[in-house]
Amino acid sequence: MTDETLGPDWTRHGAGWAAQDVVFDRIFAPVTRAIVEAADLSGTVLDIGCGTGTLIEAAVDAGATAVGVDISSAMVEAAAQRVPQATVVVADAQTTDLTALAPNGFDRFVSRFGVMFFGDPVAAFTNIRRAAAPDASMAFMCWQDGRKNPIFTLGTSTLIEALDEKPARPQPRAPGPVAFADSSYLRDVLTAAGWSAVAIDPFTFTADYSTPTSDGVEERLAVILATSTGQLVEGEVRERLGEDGWTELLDRVRESLRADVVDGRLAHEGHCWSVTARA
Secondary structure: OOHHHOOOOHHHHHHHHHHOHHHHHHHOHHHHHHHHHHHOOOOEEEEEOOOOOHHHHHHHHOOOEEEEEEOOHHHHHHHHHHOOOOEEEEOOOOOOOHHHHOOOOEEEEEEEOOOOOOOOHHHHHHHHHHOEEEEEEEEEEEEOOHHHOHHHOOOHHHHHOOOOOOOOOOOOOOOOOOOOOOHHHHHHHHHHOOOEEEEEEEEEEEEEOOEOOEOOHHHHHHHHHHOHHHHHHHHHHHHHHHHHHHHHHHHHHHHHHHOOOEOOEOEEEEEEEEEEEEO
């Protein structure tokens, strides 16, 4: 069972992700660079599912006018503090009138793992396109199959073993981290929403949790505990087994992670889709 089983409830769990934004920014740095290069940040930029503001910060640094939307108030608060020059609002890109945030339209749309959670993705990408300026473009990253991505299993599988009732696997294409694992489905969604020149290319990167003073085990553990699965297990195990049981479980997770440390660092490959399109 993997963490993509539990589509994150960002309105509840965003604070955990915001607290680990330094780690996420480090392991996703290659993804961020690829998006920035593909997007040609200029004009007015909308970051969909902006999280703690990595891409809107890049947009401001590039001289663009940056706007970020996210459904997590904790994420939005963190992004607003990080990039005070940007406009950041709590909003659902599927239903919010995005034209109100840029009366002349957005020139660029970007997202780093923020577009896979829509209940109706065709409606969402249609709504996003309505806010496009003439000749606008979009660039985002989303995950390929979760079975190809250790980020969903590394250490997490050990944590899930402690649950009395294991969560069921989601239906294919259900809202969640791997909703767009099927690139043909993703292409159909974007085409149905009116986007053109759709390009979907594989992108592989190395997520390195290590630092000059750490092999990355504690950083990976912090990431696991920030996820919806980590928070679910923590709540259940702490209540059922108490602090000693919880501490013992964390030690087992650490032990499993150390088995994957190579040359003093914990790292794994990430397999994504790099997506670009025009409005």
